[in-house]
Amino acid sequence: MYYNQTKEHVLNEVKSNEKTGLSTDEARDRLERDGKNELVSVKNKSIICLFFEQLNDVLIYVLLGAAILTLIASEYADTIIIVLVVLINAAIGVFQEHKAEKAVEALKNMSTPKALVKRDGAVIEIDSKEVCVGDIVILDAGRFVPADIRLIESSNLQIEESALTGESVASEKDAFWVSTDEKTPLGDQINMAFQSTLVTYGRGVGVVISTGMKTEMGKIASILQETTNELTPLQKRLEELGKVLGIIALTVCVIIFGLGLFQGNDPMEMFVTAISLAVAAIPEGLAAIVAIVLALGVTRMSKKNAIVKKLPAVETLGSVNVICSDKTGTLTQNKMTVTTFYTYGKKRQSVSDDLISEDEKFMQQAFILSSDASIKDNQPIGDPTEVALVELGKAYQMEKETLEQQMPRVAEFPFDSTRKRMSTIVETNNQYHVYTKGAVDQLLAICDYVLLDGKKIQLTKEVKDEVLEMTLSLSNEALRVLGVAYKETNEILTNEEMEQHLVFIGLVGMIDPPRLEVKDSIKLAKQAGIKVVMITGDHKNTAFAIAKELGIAESLEQCMTGQEFDLLTEEERVQKVNQLSVFARVSPNNKVEIVKAFKANDNIVSMTGDGVNDAPSLKAADIGVAMGITGTDVSKGASDMILTDDNFSTIVEAIEEGRNIYNNIKKAVIFLLSCNLGEIVAIFLAVLLGWPVPLLATQILWINLITDTLPAISLGIDPGDKGVMLEKPRSKKESFFAHGATSRAVTGGLLIGITTLVAFVIGLLEQGVSFANISSVKHGDEAFIYASTMAFVVLAVSQLFYSFTMRNEKKSILQVGIFSNTKLVGSLVIGVLLQLIVIGVPFLQNAFGVTMLEFADFIYVFTLALIPVLINELLKLVTYLKTKK
Structure with missing residues (x-):
């Protein structure tokens, strides 16, 4: 702990000489021993390594499984689409890596290129990488600190350390101060200077006590490298979902295949059926939909000043x-601002008050003329505290440039940390005024008088106590307090003479306001x-x-x-x-x-x-x-x-956006699962009843294509719920299927699956097949093709309709507004048109094993497709009435 040791002890410990510094040979030996004064970053992972890390995800395994199954089913186009989805997701992930590497690289770039050190008794400028422990370093205004240093000399030294300590005001340094506390915070170690901080004022000399990764900056670099990236809540939930879907897909395949063999069906036919079910169980576009919804959310947030x-x-x-x-x-x-001021005999004044006394005007003039700051082209120049004083005057129509032209400065006694004050002499009407500003207690010690209504009166103990009480009151409000005094003279005084027998004018309180x-x-x-x-x-x-x-x-x-x-x-x-x-x-x-x-x-x-x-x-x-x-x-x-x-407010807006995005992703996921469960239910019930499977693998993939894209994305960008910020945050342990999501997915899936199977039965009955003979119908029969087409259309259209009821788990479609999400309306129209094109265009009919329906059957189809929506809306109403009771 070098900050609680004397400079002599530190110099002896690091074996250095204050007068001559290190010798060239000794410096070279130390550099070989300790290494260069630079931050070391971890070895970056290769692009290939990062790419394969992105593939190490359960949902990706499920998608790859779907790709293999579609390949076996000779659906090469679908195989290519699924593989492309996986590759695109992996590519996006690779580009989102390198957080730690970038952070450490930026730390390295902050290192200063040059440093002034004593070597062999002479002051030389060297590359900061060559600085070693024991080097005597010279610091002056505008120069970055090259390493961690114990100061051995300081003269009005101030160092901007906000990047390291977070303190908004430059730290005043004192080489002769020694701490008695072994756990003094960095910001209070005033005899130390730290790597990559900036000297803003004064001069100093110090001895290097640590370099490279052993500096405070190096410790931060080490922490950055050690901190591991955790999965986000969404990633954890999708990983859980991927496992569940994988297990479901595998289980369904085995059950259906075994059940078919038990019923005496053709093994190859049952294998194709099992593949169809596996394809139905896996929402191939899930990962892509989530990525697209998040990407669109990122775009919206960038317009609200938040870049993700x-x-x-x-x-x-x-x-x-x-x-x-x-x-x-x-x-x-991040701007020091005077909020209140006080002169003796007057009440404390707020800056917002328009009427001020002559004493208060004179006080503001004194502060301006004893400050070095200025404002050029509305840009503040100088110390933030002094800028605040100049801006105070400007608020009351006192321009510094005008005052300085009328009363030019002829001499000054600069601020130092021992006196804690600064004095200037200005010329006015062939006379001179001394203006002194600084800490109130230090100022009162050199005042004999106080200004009251333009006249100076004796500064008694009672007056001094009143001023100090006001100072304490403002300090307790966390305001930084500065006082100002003056005196008139007929000649230019020496530094010591300036600060004697002054007249106290008043004080101001300032703070960095919210x-x-x-x-x-x-x-x-x-x-x-x-x-x-x-x-x-x-x-x-x-x-x-x-x-x-x-x-x-x-x-x-x-x-x-x-x-x-x-x-x-x-x-x-x-x-x-x-x-x-x-x-x-x-x-x-x-x-x-x-x-x-x-x-x-x-x-x-x-x-x-x-x-x-x-x-x-x-x-x-x-x-x-x-x-x-x-x-x-x-x-x-x-x-x-x-x-x-x-702006902090942007964070709150981003949280609101994040909540809505999560809700939208959840809507999209539950919608996709309802749709896929509907496909499973239709096929599973058909196999269980010994009927022909009403849907082909190609038909299922086509339906997944039109429902997994536009409707799901439209749900993902649904307008946000205005009441989302009235809800409590989700628990870290909350399941993706909490708050009835599972029952909604299962209910939707059962309704879609059953209505699809009903459509298939109605189609067969219309083609003259009796209910008892349904099990004898073969794939490729004319009756099967017609009935399969009806099931195909109902399955697709019911899913498109069902997307509307998924927009809100409590409010009805009418409350939410049918046309409040125009993109979802567009998805419905496009989906229905595509479905009509598939069953109406001859070469597509052959590809998908479908045919054109009679006009009357379209009434059946659309009526059946509306049933899941109507029942779900009815369930919402029942729940609402129960809650109301």
């Missing part, structure tokens, strides 16, 4: 019940049963103030620091985590452990972030969400989704 990198992540969003969100830039505006729309989004998330958790590098009070305003937390007991979280055992973390809503001063490892603790409670967790420090937790979460504007390449590489507007 991995298709199944869309559905995962719909399952999320915990959102762990970064504060700065996501929940807040985004305006976020509060409503958090309220909506809570209605939807989603817990919102703030995770930030900022201090506990600052984090709680924002969390309270946004409705994330109600009391300080719901907040915990990363240091406090570290002290808990793994079991205590799991027990405690659901009671917490704010985590402050967290480290990268803390974030991962917080995500793991939530997941251990069977939560589905979304994690948002933008910095390098967020990357491991983004990858560990069920759905990692990176910021598109402020996000680093590392965070984007480790995430599943990127927000192009960096």
